[in-house]
Amino acid sequence: MNILDAINTRRNIKKFKPVSVKEELIHSWLQAAAMAPNHRMTEPWEIYIIGSETRAKLNHKTNFGNAPFLMAILSKHGATKIESEENAMATACFVQNFNLAAWAEEVGTFWSSIGAKGKNRETLGIPDNYDLIGVLAVGYPEEIPAPKPRTSINSKIKKLP
Numbered sequence: 135m136n137i138l139d140a141i142n143t144r145r146n147i148k149k150f151k152p153v154s155v156k157e158e159l160i161h162s163w164l165q166a167a168a169m170a171p172n173h174r175m176t177e178p179w180e181i182y183i184i185g186s187e188t189r190a191k192l193n194h195k196t197n198f199g200n201a202p203f204l205m206a207i208l209s210k211h212g213a214t215k216i217e218s219e220e221n222a223m224a225t226a227c228f229v230q231n232f233n234l235a236a237w238a239e240e241v242g243t244f245w246s247s248i249g250a251k252g253k254n255r256e257t258l259g260i261p262d263n264y265d266l267i268g269v270l271a272v273g274y275p276e277e278i279p280a281p282k283p284r285t286s287i288n289s290k291i292k293k294l295p
Contacts, residue, residue, distance in 0.1 A: 135238045144233060145281070147242030150201040150273035155241055160203060160272065163235040170227035178221035179228045182206040182258060184269070191257045192248060192269070199244055201271030206249050207232075208264040218265070225267045236272060244271040 135143075164181060172178060184192075184204040198204055209225035211218040233243045249258050249266040260266055 137234070140234045140238045143281075144237040145242070145275075145279050147201075147244050147271075147273070147275045147278065148196065148199045149276040150199045150242065150244075150271065151276045152200065152202065153274045154202045155272055155274070159236075159239060159241070163232050163239075166235045167228045167232035170224055170231050172224035172227075173217070173220040176210075176212065176217070176221055176224070178210040178212070179225045179267075180208040180210065180264065182208065182260075184258070188257060192254055194246065194248055198246065198269070198271035199273075199276075201244060201273040203272040204269065205272070206258050206260070206269050207267045208260060209267050211263045211265070222265050222267060225265075229267055229270065232270070240274070241272060242275040242278070245269075246271065 168177065168179070170179075182205060184206060189198070189204055207225060207229055209218075209222045212221050229245065233245070236243055246269045247266075248254055249260070249269045255266060258266070
């Protein structure tokens with residue numbers, strides 16, 4: 135799948151097949167995700183693989199669509215507020231790289247913010263000097279939602295003199 139097809143067809147998957155994704159594939163997508171741009175090569179991302187006990191404690195309303203694999207993506211704070219923001223943006227790019235790499239191999243993801251709640255941060259053991267960028271469910275899609283309408287990019291462009 136070429137990159138434009140991957141970008142245009144990727145969806146947030148909410149129902150997964152009960153089929154495991156090979157760890158080697160996930161690892162290769164994480165390695166590719168690490169090519170995300172990051173200011174001063176801080177590589178601020180950390181990955182927590184979420185096991186069944188922790189997953190049960192998170193108590194997600196749909197159990198993350200029954201995805202066979204779950205992980206939390208964290209971003210380390212920087213020395214300044216600006217550096218922390220740059221790190222969070224770089225880590226979001228990391229997540230998008232991962233999502234697109236997986237989608238190119240017909241594996242879907244669900245990006246959830248459930249871990250940002252105080253209780254869930256504690257459940258995940260997130261240190262105070264980290265932001266949680268998201269919990270990612272990963273697996274083969276049982277359903278692929280239709281695309282939602284998007285605003286024309288022309289309405290988002292402003293030309294400066």
